[in-house]
Amino acid sequence: MRLQRLWLKQFRNLRDVTVDFAEYYEPSPRQPANTERKAIRSHALIGQNGTGKSNLMEAIISIFRGIDLGLDVEFDYELEYKIRGYVIKVKGDLAQQKRPLVWVDGEKKFLDYLRINDDPRKENYDPHKGPRLLPSHIFAYYWGVMNVWKFFFRNINAVLIVARKLRLRKLRLKIL
Secondary structure: OEEEEEEEEEEOOEEEEEEEOOOEOOOOOOOOOOOOOOEOOOOOOOOOOOOOHHHHHHHHHHHHHHHHHOOOOOOOEEEEEEEOOEEEEEEEOOOOOOOOEEEEOOEEEOOHHHHOOOOOOOOOOOOOOOOOOOOOOOOOOOOOOHHHHHHHHHHHHHHHHHHHHHOOOOOOOOOO
């Protein structure tokens, strides 16, 4: 998965913030014009205390957590990302509806389309069920007390406890 763009209307200290995640490194002026561009594999947030780095990570986690658990929208946002060859746009608009709006390659879909798997090679393929278009893992590293993030993972931890009791081996979730 690759994040492309995030817009937040208001999330904690972030007001009308747009982040465009670059896909390629910009060549330095000393490099020849025909230099092959290198893909960016990860992004880092670096800045002074209180500038919103942690809040930006929390917003991203909140969006994906809400989608995965089928929760109502908590704040206005637009998120675009690429995953498994698809371009996904998710829009949370408190004034418009409770659940996020979803587009896959520009085509409007239901929210569950991102969460439900159905293999197109299957004999009784259901075209209303798409491939799983959510990230398998979200990795964030935070320097400081992690108590602030416990809220985001409380339901997920409950799912892990139930999965362990049922001995479900296919559920893979890593919280580092």
